[in-house]
Amino acid sequence: MAGKRYYSVWIGVEPGVYDRWEDCQPQVDGFPGARYKSFKTREEAVAAYRGDPGEQLDIMRAIVNHAATHRSATAAPLPQVRDYSHIPGVRMDAIATDGACAGNPGRMEYRAVRLSDGAEVFRVGDKTPLTGTNNIAEYLAIIHLAALLQKKGDTTTPIYTDSRNNFAWLKRGASKTTLQRTPKTAPVLDLLARADAWLAANGPIKNPILKWKTEEWGEIPADFGRK
Secondary structure (H helix, E strand, O other), X not given: OOOOOEEEEEEOOOOEEEOOHHHHHHHHOOOOOOEEEEEOOHHHHXXXXXXXXXXXXXXOHHHHOOOHHHOOOOOOOOOOOOOOOOOOOOOOOOEEEEEEEEEOOEEEEEEEEEOOOOOEEEEEOOOOOOEXXXXXXXXXXXXXXXXXXXXXXOXXXXXXXXXXXXXXXXXXXXXXXXXXXXXXXXXXXXXXXXXXXXXXXXXXXOOOEEEOOHHHHOOOOOOOOOO
């Protein structure tokens, strides 16, 4: 007779740790992109759930492994980053995030830019087309950056966003989108599920999340200039 098993659910109806398969199964059966794993002890299950899900199921690989080298030679030109050092209140040690979407849903991109030198930390969606929404793009950008900073052991670098929706989703602890799953949107919804799983296991984000004051400071440095 098999011994008792415990279950960590990173992506499902209600992510968490479950003591019985009867409780775990309703969370993952039929759930798109469900990610879970069984363990011999509850301690192992809890440790895995609280740790980096990527170490267990590689579910953050699609986000974390994107790098600036993914940039396309034919990517649309981006606006030149200004010098913000003379503007009172701007944190020059911060990294700004933003997303862009041509349509709703439509072709989606997101990126992060350092204020100190205007360097692009990453840009996703310019080489491999993604179909999603602006809210999703902005949320993925902030989760992607938080995951990268965590891997470096950096919990102090501030993260700027100009999205009020980001603050609502981060406070909720997960995204909330009405985007329907289709063959085109499936890759983005899978990324979104992975991002939610990372936040569930690693959140709340320790780095300061700051609101970019567009009315006072102009467009956020990571803006795509496609208004």
